[in-house]
Amino acid sequence: MPEADGEFTAFCAAEYPRIAAALSLWCGDRAVAEEVASEAFARAYRDWKRIRRMESPGGWVRRVAINLATSRFRRRRARRRAEQRVARDTPATTHDPDSAAVVAVRAALQELSPAHRTVLVLRYHLDMPISEVAAVMDRSETSVTSLTQRAAAALRAQLERDEDRVGEGSRHG
């Protein structure tokens, strides 16, 4: 289906960077984000005949991407627990080339609950309207509104805690 392939390629080129960037916030890991984004777009390719007729093919991919990321988060959490059980858990050392401030925000996001992280990424990174966030998260718009406020407060509190910790560390160091 060369014509559809061309159309899919254009769709992918337009939507992928935004979704992968959002996932990089959600996952805290760019490589994982790209993997999840690729899988979401592969699923879109699989169903492209149907999805291309949707009102918002991009919305469909965003929803699949968030579901995949959530799934992956759950698996990762299980793996961590399993590793702890068998005492093989060694702290991962990663090198992040970004500035300390950027790393701090990403780290703070990772400390939030999945729901908080999802709502922040959808609302403030993907700039989705509340109605669309509500659809993606299977919640009412009222619930999304209050969740957004709590999530923003939680992120702010987490960033402040991290700052305090760094401050104490430098005083003691």
Add this chain to the structure above:
Amino acid sequence: MADDLQALLHAVAADDCRPDHERIVRRGRQLQRWRAGVLSVTAMVVALAVVGVGQALPGSPPGPSVADAPSVGPTSDGDGSSEDGFQQGVLPGMTPEEAEARSAWEEAVRTQLPPPPPGALDAESETYVQDPVAACRWRDEVAEQAAALPGWDDLGLEKEEMGVSEALRLVVTEHTGDRSPPVGLLLTYCMLREAVIVEPVGSPDAAGEADEAAWPQLAAEDGYYEVMVFHLPTSLDDLMTFDGVGDGSEGALLELVDRPELLCLWLEDLVEIVAAAAPDLRSTGAGSLEAEIADAVLVSAWEPMPDQQRSTTWHAEELLLECRS
């Protein structure tokens, strides 16, 4: 605050990600092939279930044995091309070297891997899995040893579970003569069994976030435990193809729903696992402790489904009673 957050998140997100079109399209086509195979197998299973589910309830006259049914989709087959989807022997398109590696690996699997422990599996039983602990431990051994055999790396398998599934099938066939053992059922069972994570989540005061946690919570003497059922096999994501949005648990659970005795075995098995992992659990009075555990397990397993479907699908207390009747 909103504007600040917007600016902040835009600033810290990776902004130069580009799609790998070739990879996406390759994977998309693979998913299309799997779906084509899965749907044909699922149709067969549904047909069998329509005939057999009512009869298969505990205490009812026996329906068609699960051993007669093809295993569902890519749990066992990866590419969804039926129980024989892995397709033994030389396949079209294989190079002579690949064919040789494949034959050598299959021969080693047949002759070197351990047979299922006595009593772990029963092809005559509706559940197939008879002793969950022994059966899943054997699955682990086979998976580990099959991957260590010469030729594994040359099989060109895109999904490890395809190779594991085939190894299990080869070994069972070798020792029982059954050419179509439902090893997909065993794999699904073990994966769902391992999917239970029980972890303490602090004091009752900290449970205010409960509505935001995806996982159900159980009360304990000094706090709460979260119960998570997940680690659904990646390949099952592709079984859940009907709306394209979800994480696959529906497919895995539907396999169990189609086999009530297996669902009962799984549920009771998981209730024991949760109870053992959190010995200080206590009932909140809403039902028996076992029913509350079962409810948490089912809700967590069914988590991607909308609430109304969940509540009309699962009734842990009744299900447990029915299982034990």
